[in-house]
Amino acid sequence: CQICDDAASGFHYGVWSCEGCKAFFKRSLQAMSSGPVDYVCPATQNCTIDRQRRKSCQACRLNKCIQMGMSRGNCRRERERPGKANRKKKGDDAQTSPPKVRIKEEKDGNRSPVAGSSSTAAAAAAAAAAAAAVVATPPPAPQAPPAAASNEPVPIHTLVAHLMRVDPPVRHANHDHSLPDTWENLTASLFKLADFELMDVITWAKNIPGYSALSLKLRIHLLEACWMEVLIIGLLWRSQNHKDCLMFAPDLEFDRTRIRIAELESISTPILRLSQLFTRLHVTREEMVLLRVLALINSDICGDNDEERSLQEDLQQSVHEAFEYTVIRRQRQPLSRLLNLLSLLPHVRMAAMLSLQQISEIKSSLRLPLEDLLNEMMEGSTKASRTMTP
Amino acid sequence: CQICDDAASGFHYGVWSCEGCKAFFKRSLQAMSSGPVDYVCPATQNCTIDRQRRKSCQACRLNKCIQMGMSRGNCRRERERPGKANRKKKGDDAQTSPPKVRIKEEKDGNRSPVAGSSSTAAAAAAAAAAAAAVVATPPPAPQAPPAAASNEPVPIHTLVAHLMRVDPPVRHANHDHSLPDTWENLTASLFKLADFELMDVITWAKNIPGYSALSLKLRIHLLEACWMEVLIIGLLWRSQNHKDCLMFAPDLEFDRTRIRIAELESISTPILRLSQLFTRLHVTREEMVLLRVLALINSDICGDNDEERSLQEDLQQSVHEAFEYTVIRRQRQPLSRLLNLLSLLPHVRMAAMLSLQQISEIKSSLRLPLEDLLNEMMEGSTKASRTMTP
DNA sequence: AAAGGTCAGACTGACCCTG
DNA sequence: CAGGGTCAGTCTGACCTTT
Ligand SMILES: [Zn+2]
Ligand SMILES: [Zn+2]
Ligand SMILES: [Zn+2]
Ligand SMILES: [Zn+2]
Numbered sequence: 160c161q162i163c164d165d166a167a168s169g170f171h172y173g174v175w176s177c178e179g180c181k182a183f184f185k186r187s188l189q190a191m192s193s194g195p196v197d198y199v200c201p202a203t204q205n206c207t208i209d210r211q212r213r214k215s216c217q218a219c220r221l222n223k224c225i226q227m228g229m230s231r232g233n234c235r236r237e238r239e240r241p242g243k244a245n246r247k248k249k250g251d252d253a254q255t256s257p258p259k260v261r262i263k264e265e266k267d268g269n270r271s272p273v274a275g276s277s278s279t280a281a282a283a284a285a286a287a288a289a290a291a292a293v294v295a296t297p298p299p300a301p302q303a304p305p306a307a308a309s310n311e312p313v314p315i316h317t318l319v320a321h322l323m324r325v326d327p328p329v330r331h332a333n334h335d336h337s338l339p340d341t342w343e344n345l346t347a348s349l350f351k352l353a354d355f356e357l358m359d360v361i362t363w364a365k366n367i368p369g370y371s372a373l374s375l376k377l378r379i380h381l382l383e384a385c386w387m388e389v390l391i392i393g394l395l396w397r398s399q400n401h402k403d404c405l406m407f408a409p410d411l412e413f414d415r416t417r418i419r420i421a422e423l424e425s426i427s428t429p430i431l432r433l434s435q436l437f438t439r440l441h442v443t444r445e446e447m448v449l450l451r452v453l454a455l456i457n458s459d460i461c462g463d464n465d466e467e468r469s470l471q472e473d474l475q476q477s478v479h480e481a482f483e484y485t486v487i488r489r490q491r492q493p494l495s496r497l498l499n500l501l502s503l504l505p506h507v508r509m510a511a512m513l514s515l516q517q518i519s520e521i522k523s524s525l526r527l528p529l530e531d532l533l534n535e536m537m538e539g540s541t542k543a544s545r546t547m548t549p
Numbered sequence: 550c551q552i553c554d555d556a557a558s559g560f561h562y563g564v565w566s567c568e569g570c571k572a573f574f575k576r577s578l579q580a581m582s583s584g585p586v587d588y589v590c591p592a593t594q595n596c597t598i599d600r601q602r603r604k605s606c607q608a609c610r611l612n613k614c615i616q617m618g619m620s621r622g623n624c625r626r627e628r629e630r631p632g633k634a635n636r637k638k639k640g641d642d643a644q645t646s647p648p649k650v651r652i653k654e655e656k657d658g659n660r661s662p663v664a665g666s667s668s669t670a671a672a673a674a675a676a677a678a679a680a681a682a683v684v685a686t687p688p689p690a691p692q693a694p695p696a697a698a699s700n701e702p703v704p705i706h707t708l709v710a711h712l713m714r715v716d717p718p719v720r721h722a723n724h725d726h727s728l729p730d731t732w733e734n735l736t737a738s739l740f741k742l743a744d745f746e747l748m749d750v751i752t753w754a755k756n757i758p759g760y761s762a763l764s765l766k767l768r769i770h771l772l773e774a775c776w777m778e779v780l781i782i783g784l785l786w787r788s789q790n791h792k793d794c795l796m797f798a799p800d801l802e803f804d805r806t807r808i809r810i811a812e813l814e815s816i817s818t819p820i821l822r823l824s825q826l827f828t829r830l831h832v833t834r835e836e837m838v839l840l841r842v843l844a845l846i847n848s849d850i851c852g853d854n855d856e857e858r859s860l861q862e863d864l865q866q867s868v869h870e871a872f873e874y875t876v877i878r879r880q881r882q883p884l885s886r887l888l889n890l891l892s893l894l895p896h897v898r899m900a901a902m903l904s905l906q907q908i909s910e911i912k913s914s915l916r917l918p919l920e921d922l923l924n925e926m927m928e929g930s931t932k933a934s935r936t937m938t939p
Numbered sequence: 940a941a942a943g944g945t946c947a948g949a950c951t952g953a954c955c956c957t958g
Numbered sequence: 959c960a961g962g963g964t965c966a967g968t969c970t971g972a973c974c975t976t977t
Contacts, residue, residue, distance in 0.1 A: 169959065504894065559941065560940080604950095
């Protein structure tokens with residue numbers, strides 16, 4: 160099949176194509192004859208169309224059909240229009256008017272013509288017009304860049320939305336589940352995951368408005384002081400509703416047994432308790448995101464430089480406003496909610512300190528090597544006097 | 550729906566989501582339980598997921614589900630109690646609540662003659678009532694008791710005034726200034742002072758309304774977990790406006806020289822920085838008092854007992870209201886002020902952990918004996934897993 | 940309220956019928 | 959052979975039942 164690389168069953172509509180693409184184009188023609196097609200590409204109009212993925216994007220599939228030359232005019236043996244053979248639909252009859260389509264359009268809410276490729280061509284004007292309409296669809300521009308104007312006051316809702324967008328994503332650990340659950344295997348997967356997540360954390364910090372305005376020294380200092388807290392907040396949030404289970408990644412969850420094998424019992428106690436608290440509070444993603452940002456800018460107080468501190472305080476101020484925007488406008492007892500969320504941070508701080516000490520012991524015992532970035536950050540946080548330096 | 554922007558039908562798998570995304574994630578879970586899913590993105594793992602496009606890319610839809618925090622609450626049939634089912638609420642909801650609710654509540658044989666307050670309108674009334682319930686338990690109150698009548702709602706300002714009254718006083722160290730500044734002399738005076746202050750802390754805790762209602766076990770646990778933080782908050786407050794100087798007592802101030810002699814350099818760095826922050830914020834005594842109470846009730850989360858936790862949450866609630874009363878009604882940016890104060894607590898927690906570790910090392914090195922009460926509390930805080938137990 | 944189950948409706952494509 | 963219909967299989971999500 161020239162469209163999907165599947166085995167072709169013949170020369171359909173002018174193209175060597177498979178049964179599936181043939182039927183798909185057939186249905187598209189029928190749909191087009193009775194109104195515009197509402198296929199919408201979920202991405203940027205250049206989806207890969209192969210046997211496995213051809214179902215995913217109708218817009219790109221039809222587009223490729225047309226690009227490869229499919230059209231009704233190419234039919235070698237065209238049959239007369241059988242008058243829109245009515246399906247077993249209950250309501251209206253065939254004829255000309257398509258109320259069904261209209262109803263559907265209305266129900267869809269009919270948003271602004273974002274990326275919808277709608278062929279308004281008449282029924283007779285088949286492929287060529289459709290091709291023009293489909294191909295003309297512009298890419299949907301998935302991610303608008305953040306309000307990058309550094310001096311301009313950004314509306315809070317934009318700031319919150321931006322922070323939501325740049326928050327470190329949930330990563331998979333790619334843990335080999337065929338390996339036995341030994342201390343080495345589990346700890347190695349945790350280290351690998353942490354190393355991976357640390358890159359996300361660094362990228363995230365860079366994308367926080369105002370962070371880049373700080374001096375390099377302070378930026379590094381804050382990151383070194385907060386990274387474990389940021390990771391732990393994510394862990395706690397992912398572990399919500401998982402009783403006695405730490406969801407390090409969707410494919411790496413630690414139950415009591417694994418915690419014992421990985422020798423995480425001493426630090427898991429406070430973390431599991433914190434996780435229960437997260438669960439009870441139903442911390443939302445918005446709130447989690449803001450807690451992470453607060454953990455970053457509050458990870459340490461640099462008292463030396465007045466100007467620098469002023470910048471940091473500006474950052475704090477905007478985070479405070481973000482909290483106000485997000486939490487305070489709740490219905491029931493918003494202030495108590497805010498205080499409950501903020502009260503989590505001392506516990507997070509403690510959990511981070513314990514975790515850093517645990518890793519530090521592993522590092523100095525040479526039981527297992529640390530990944531590069533993880534190792535670097537460990538040295539940084541030691542320097543930041545987060546751990547005792549014996 | 551946080552995933553597709555459609556109308557949400559509830560809080561499913563940890564995310565506010567629509568029926569479609571809920572069912573999709575459910576099917577994905579079922580599929581995942583029997584082998585890895587084979588969703589493949591037709592584009593670049595970056596598809597837009599909205600109401601009309603969510604069907605297009607299963608891979609990106611599932612990924613977004615995970616990113617937004619969806620996960621199975623527990624492997625199988627999970628019965629989850631929100632815990633806040635019914636309490637001794639006194640809020641009334643005459644107008645908004647439909648009568649069927651009332652009927653149901655009465656049929657349940659709820660001893661309380663009123664229905665649960667689910668109305669969003671009666672927030673203020675409920676809050677005041679909750680406060681009344683908390684303070685209803687009359688504390689021993691060696692001085693003027695805040696409320697004699699047990700059912701009478703006590704205004705918050707009375708609570709704040711009472712907390713001001715029972716706050717641990719500033720103690721003198723009775724340090725012998727004729728002695729030379731050696732490590733032994735200075736450390737011994739610090740230990741003696743801490744021991745003395747600890748008695749005040751215990752008395753103070755007993756006088757906090759609602760604290761005595763907690764179980765003995767929890768009372769001890771909270772005290773063991775928070776005492777160092779309470780001492781440090783007092784120290785920080787006393788050290789305001791004293792540059793590079795720790796005012797352990799009016800007659801025992803540590804400048805840089807004494808800090809070096811007493812080998813407190815490693816822990817004094819964060820504490821001195823915190824002290825500068827206190828100075829910049831101009832923390833009032835009222836605020837310091839409330840921070841101490843918050844440090845006490847937030848020193849640990851006991852997750853075992855539902856009823857016990859409810860009492861602790863009531864206590865938290867009244868402290869939150871005290872904060873609101875004290876801080877929020879300021880003139881300029883009260884909320885930012887509140888967040889700044891709360892942001893101190895993680896640093897206090899860290900300073901407390903470092904201090905405990907320092908004392909723990911002295912104790913195990915037998916360089917100097919600890920006073921009785923101090924020794925006891927050290928063991929308690931070690932038990933409370935505040936320090937590493939090597 | 941939030942799990943899990945249900946099933947009509949929509950889409951797909953292997954297969955069949957017809958010219 | 960290719961256009962076009964058929965319909966079982968699959969996915970979806972509004973609705974229902976259970977806890
Ligand atoms: Zn094909
Ligand atoms: Zn596409
Ligand atoms: Zn959705
Ligand atoms: Zn995709």
